[in-house]
Amino acid sequence: METVAIVGVGLIGGSFALALREAGFGGRILGVSSERTIAEALRHRVIDEGLTLDRACEQADLIYLAGPIHSILDTIPQLDEYAREGALVTDAGSTKQKIAAAGAKLRRAQFLGGHPMAGKETRGVQAAEARLFAGRPYLLTPSRPSDMETPAALDFLAWIRKIGAVPRVLSPDEHDRIVAHSSHLPQLLSTALSGTLGKHPDSEQIAAAAGPGLVDSTRLALSGWDIWRDILETNRPSILEALDTFIAEAQALRARYVTSELEADFADGKEFALRLRNSR
Amino acid sequence: METVAIVGVGLIGGSFALALREAGFGGRILGVSSERTIAEALRHRVIDEGLTLDRACEQADLIYLAGPIHSILDTIPQLDEYAREGALVTDAGSTKQKIAAAGAKLRRAQFLGGHPMAGKETRGVQAAEARLFAGRPYLLTPSRPSDMETPAALDFLAWIRKIGAVPRVLSPDEHDRIVAHSSHLPQLLSTALSGTLGKHPDSEQIAAAAGPGLVDSTRLALSGWDIWRDILETNRPSILEALDTFIAEAQALRARYVTSELEADFADGKEFALRLRNSR
Known part of the structure; x- marks a missing residue:
């Protein structure tokens, strides 16, 4: 995994970016968000570059959807047009069945839903912390068990462990x-x-x-x-x-x-x- | 107020003793508790001396009952025998009507119920902290408004403020x-x-x-x-x-x-x- 696109650079997306860096990720981290959030994220050195969804996805090995659920559901159907063959699409939404159903329709990219059990009252990229996921459960919700066995999924799982989170596998329902x-x-x-x-x-x-x-x-x-x-x-x-x-x-x-x-x-x-x- | 007797030197009683010291109380602090608790309280320099209830009460200007409610209810009726004329008896129990009814029967000492809104999961004197009450409400529950006006009550109120707590007056019910x-x-x-x-x-x-x-x-x-x-x-x-x-x-x-x-x-x-x- 060399390039990561964070779509929705708020508390969770920003913390995932900072956690990757702290865990030794040496690749590029791209951000897709509002202009104001991108400026903030660049100022705090959370991301390397702000891009539009299409430009970020065509470069990314991992597409990390960290916006609200409705925006994750809006974004997923657009990704087959932009994503690279074999890219992994994941999300951090708090419910998984509807998102998994949307993800199952992707053809070029693989979808694997996730849900880090971390958060705090303060929102936004300025509240992001590299240690937000440390010691916390990180739920992964493959639609089929084999979704966990692809090289992209195994690589993502290894990074979840490196950021200190505790992965647990459950079906979406x-x-x-x-x-x-x-x-x-x-x-x-x-x-x-x-x-x-x-x-x-x-x-x-x-x-x-x-x-x-x-x-x-x-x-x-x-x-x-x-x-x-x-x-x-x-x-x-x-x-x-x-x-x-x-x-x-x-x-x-x-x-x-x-x-x-x-x-x-x-x-x-x-x-x-x-x-x-x-x-x- | 020159001598304080803490009856029940646990988290709350011990913290009150430490808070008094930190706030500049220069008098003696006596403890009434089990032998083991007294040893622990002396080791942590929470109290100056461990005594029996009668010996402690005959010296104290303030008798601070910090045990469980049933032990406060058991202790109050014994105090008229031991307490000094004009001493203030207070408690830190979490309910007040039954305790106030018992306190109202005291003749030699004055009773004024209290309830510091502070605590933590860890119990016992080894968990006591001088800052436990700081910034927290300290509820005082006089049976009659005039109970707040005696010299002993005004002195106690001043110490509640000095330990950083926020006193609030309510009737017991x-x-x-x-x-x-x-x-x-x-x-x-x-x-x-x-x-x-x-x-x-x-x-x-x-x-x-x-x-x-x-x-x-x-x-x-x-x-x-x-x-x-x-x-x-x-x-x-x-x-x-x-x-x-x-x-x-x-x-x-x-x-x-x-x-x-x-x-x-x-x-x-x-x-x-x-x-x-x-x-x-």
Whole structure:
């Protein structure tokens, strides 16, 4: 892999570029973004050159789509016209089934979806960090297992390891079910909690009495709707299922609280919270 | 205030002692705890001397009860026998109505309940930090407004400010309603979320795919049952009300997700999340 095109040079695309550099990538990194973002990315030495989509793709061995989901879905169908034979197209979108379906139609380039489980509240290339993916899961979602075996896919996998991320392979529909629970459900709960408290008649006193727990619990509620509109639109059945499971569990916990103690609930919650920290 | 007795030298009691020292308190700090904790507290120079409850209280101008709620409730009735005339008794328990009712029976000493909104997952005196309360709300819960006007109360308030905390005055029942929402509800949601995911058939994959959002959302689920048993037992009506309000909101959000967009939910959630960060 000698030339990489980052399409959408924001927090994730910019961090991937910086991570490649830090991991010893010696090739060229091209950026496709708005004029303003390209200027910013050049100023921060995140990319080597800003180009249009067609000019960047005709040179790239790896095309890394890091914009919002709707823009990934818009871009993929154009790539067969521009991409080099054997190039790898990947993306960093938060849902995978619709993107994988679009990617499966590519003929000249190979598509392999991905989803780095990293991020922060601050957006944009100026927030990009070379270590954003370090120690974090990097989900790869081949439509067929053989998609992982091509030279381009193996090379990409090696770079994911070199940037310190922990690759995990899932099918696109497994991915969407899993992240509905691991990511989309926590987001909606944080949004619902923050909204509930904001509407409460005592919301000012609640805000004034906030400890570190409430600050953590409302961090996800800071996330932008522009990102979440696409996620909610493209993973509705799995997210509804996750919400239903959670609401039923919250109701059952409430019922147990009325009639008895919640010791077992605390033990179960702690067990999983420790397990996910140990599985990292 | 020349002599302070910390009863229960754990994370909160130990941090209060260290914070006093850092803020320039030149008097003596006595500790009442198990032999092992006293040894640890002396080794870390958190206290000057370990004593029994009676010996410590007969010297103290401020008696700071920092154990679990049930131990605070057990200790308060003994204090009239030991405390000096005019001493101030305060506590750091997470619920206030039952503790305030016990405190109101004191005759020789004055009672003024408190609740520093600070903490972390790690417990014990070895985790104590002088800066634990800095920038955090410190709730004070006088049973009558005049409880704030005594010389001992004014002196204590001045020290709360000196350690960098932000004092806020609430009645004990206001306190319990407010923290049911700001602290107890987030705790139960984190426990319920973590428990839901732990019981899910794909829980291993969910844990392996966890990003920073899920880590934050399950941090409170690490909390110990020994602390929470007392809180849940002493604030049941307000916590049930908070849970009901949240569950209704989650169901309403689910219904809106089926029929339309959640843009307004995201805007409302973000608004409160920003508000509580700005009110700090």
